[in-house]
Amino acid sequence: MNRRQWIMIGGISLLALLAGVFSSQWISQTGLASDPSIKAFFGNPWQTPDGKSANSENWRAKVLVVNFWASWCPPCVEEMPALNKIAQEYATKNVLIVGIGIDSPSNIREFLKKTPVSYPIVIGGLEGSNLSKQMGNTQGALPFTVIINSKGKSIYSKLGKISEEELRKVINSEL
Numbered sequence: 543m544n545r546r547q548w549i550m551i552g553g554i555s556l557l558a559l560l561a562g563v564f565s566s567q568w569i570s571q572t573g574l575a576s577d578p579s580i581k582a583f584f585g586n587p588w589q590t591p592d593g594k595s596a597n598s599e600n601w602r603a604k605v606l607v608v609n610f611w612a613s614w615c616p617p618c619v620e621e622m623p624a625l626n627k628i629a630q631e632y633a634t635k636n637v638l639i640v641g642i643g644i645d646s647p648s649n650i651r652e653f654l655k656k657t658p659v660s661y662p663i664v665i666g667g668l669e670g671s672n673l674s675k676q677m678g679n680t681q682g683a684l685p686f687t688v689i690i691n692s693k694g695k696s697i698y699s700k701l702g703k704i705s706e707e708e709l710r711k712v713i714n715s716e717l
Contacts, residue, residue: 573680574696574699575678576696577695579673579678580677580690582673582676586673589664589665590662590663591647592647601640603636603692604638605637605638605690606690607639607688607689607709608689609625609704610685610687611643611684612644613650613652615684618685619657620703621685621703624706626659628710628713629661630660635717638661639661639662640661642663642665642673643664643665643670644667644671644684645666674686677699679699683701686700686701687700687704689713698712
């Protein structure tokens, strides 16, 4: 190949790299949950994996970390120990983590037998997936975390695995 062909290949490669970088940032972008979506979240008739009703009114007036997850999602499972640790650490500080399982009740029950957590888990199913999208999850991917302050306003959202450090930073800014 001559010099001109190498320059052309290099230029095309650079353009492809830049397109990939910019599109990946666009794809993983999430928005903050709107007030109507938060209202829908609190108004949803949530059920625990054992079929009992979960009263989401008890979740109000707290810093609420809402984590959409599934048992078949490796990054969801990987972040659960950090979520559990934060849930225990901040339990007396008006902070609550709630896991919304986008899975069947039986799968969630089986999963929780092997991987118990101290924070509430409720069944999301198809409605939970739709609600996740309404709350800013433009891709519909998991895990997806939304943090709602004690006044009921969305202050943070993250598509993908959340770290303990990220979670602490946002929670501490609201306490």
